[in-house]
Amino acid sequence: MGDSRDLEGRQVAVKKLVGSLKEAIKLCGLEDGMTVSFHHHLRNGDYVLNMVMDTIAELGYKEIKVAASAVFPVHEPLINHIKQGVVTQIDTNYMSGPVGEAISRGLMSNPVVFRTHGGRPRAIETGELPIDVAFIAAPSSDCYGNINGVDGPSACGSLGYAFPDAMHAEKVVVITDNLVNYPLTPISIDQTRVDYVVVVDSIGDPKGIVSGSTRITRDPVGLTIARYAAEVIEHSGLLNDGFSFQTGAGGASLAAAYYLKKFMKEKGITGSFGLGGITGYFVELLEEGLFKTLLDVQCFDLDAVRSIKANPNHQEISASFYANPESKGCAVDKLDIVILGATEIDTSFNVNVHTDSNGIIMGGSGGHSDTAAGSKLALIVAPLIRARLPVLVDRVLTITTPGDTVDVLVTERGISVNPKNEGLRERLTEAGLPVVDIHELKKKAEALTGKPNPIKTGGKVVAHVEYRDGRIIDTIKNTE
């Protein structure tokens, strides 16, 4: 470390670059029962969570709480760490794959705490979720812990979800596979927050981190839903110059953006900002001048990574900036329109994106309930019938997003407007859109599918669903 001694050879700076993960963990003073945290920007290509937890297990620690902003199928080895008592609590915003399935079968004694993308930074900042050691996967870092996500073999773009961890954890360890000369530029998370830097061979599999490009669905049912969604927006009264918009990376959500783009061009409307997880499609809207800014908490594809690196109007934001309801200002509160999905929605417009049709954990809110609450218009797009089951039910098994924050359900067989929005219902009907009472829409679905048997769950609580403000709004039971 050439910068760590002065002209007389005295050490003047802390040596942060350590030789191994083991050494970093020991230097952090990790103890049994502590909380370690991870971000999920490397998604299903992430090597870091497994690498760290394997090392923690090897070092013999027990009863660790894993606070990961999301858990993916790649994190299956967690199951064994849970069985061995290394991990006894999980705190996350989203969980898909084998870990969710195992937890649904009753793997853990302590219920998982599910938060939202805004609720997690809120909990971290208020001290409800204290983090002892944050392990931050960094696609690029210098020896002093300045990091960014835009360069290196594992580039993932924005590092938004890692910011609260870096700001508030007792100790921060950066793990990188791309050590660059000091000082790194641009800097996302800076050296003032980082204790140690560990260099490893690889932090992730690029194939799992970002897709080459996210594509608009070609499924005609998805396209029909998308067209209706765009028409709802067109007639919502919100499609004006300066409007702001968020949509998911799902094929139908992207297709809705495609139709929306057509309307914007036809009417000469320019949006102010696009928010959230950013796809190449949003980048296209930015580059064509249809939106002035992108506020990016997470990149979904390589085009988004390229853009956030090169375009000053494509701004990286932290999770707290994005959605923390108790920050001094979060972006979702400035959002006009959001398009969201649903695995289930009920006649009170409550939405479930936590559990599947068998009651097994397969997702989580992420920013679902944050954006629904913050935006002026929250549209749920979903096929009325998925495989053999209606998406519309009397009561969702798990409430992710409360119905009073949802405005419209758009399906291929009709559009239902939350009764709280009478004016919107009238405008959409006037525009000739197929507006149907939500109970009628449910009947339509059941005429085709019959009424499915209720899902049987057991008596054990395997997870709590925490709303963005910290209230527990539902619990998830084990499946039998």
Next chain:
Amino acid sequence: MRRSLLFVPGNSPGMILNGCIFGADSVVFDLEDAVSTGEKDAARILVRNALKTLDYGNTERIVRINSLKTPYWMDDLNMIIPAGPDVIMPPKVQGDEDIHRIESYISGIEKDRGIPAGRIKLIPLIESALGVEKAFEIAVASKRITGIFLGGEDLTADIGAKRTKKGDEIFYSRSRIVIAAKAAGVSAIDTPYTDVNDEEGLIQDAVLARGMGFNGKAVISPRHVEHVNRVFTPTEEEIEYARRVLEATARGEKEGKGAVSLDGKMIDAPIVARAKQILEIAETLKGGRLR
């Protein structure tokens, strides 16, 4: 109103279930080319059950049966007619004889089953040189006929031409079908555009067909419905003109005038008929809505 006729394979439950959601004015359940010989019976049962149980709303339900040259067409009709489709589409129709055979067979089933006679209509598919030559004869062969439909793929094979996107090789046949249909007072339906990924080409082809006088166009991809509907939907200007035509006619009648003119042009019966047709479509679409 028959702007778009969406073909749905008769052996595909998912597509049958969703056939009515894409905004096509008519759905054609196909028992012919889309269904392999080993699946003819299964498709027949599936389409029958769909007709009996699914609510297609205002969407017209057409069934394309197998041709008279196959051993399947009678079984098709035996199973489908009692399920109450709106229209039967017989393929490879070569002349009025074919229509008479089918009609008498349908009438027999109606009689046997106590189904009101004549409610089920016919849209013959004309897809051979001989069929094109006899287009008018076919179009007037039965009161059940409500339209005739040109099949460009089989036709070009029959005449030994190469099928192109531009469609010069079927230009004459298209004209012939339109003239025969209009002379018979039935609708003229254009052949589908078969490149499902070429939306520009589809739109150009539909614009050409509408310009030639076709009332609508078959589509083989749900993604084509929206475009074809748009092309065959009267524009605001057309609707406005049609309104003025009818207003002028009404005024003329009130004033006891024999001939009425609008913008310096004589309004004759075909112009009035066309205006009525446009306003009918506009009314059905509640102000020109593309759905």
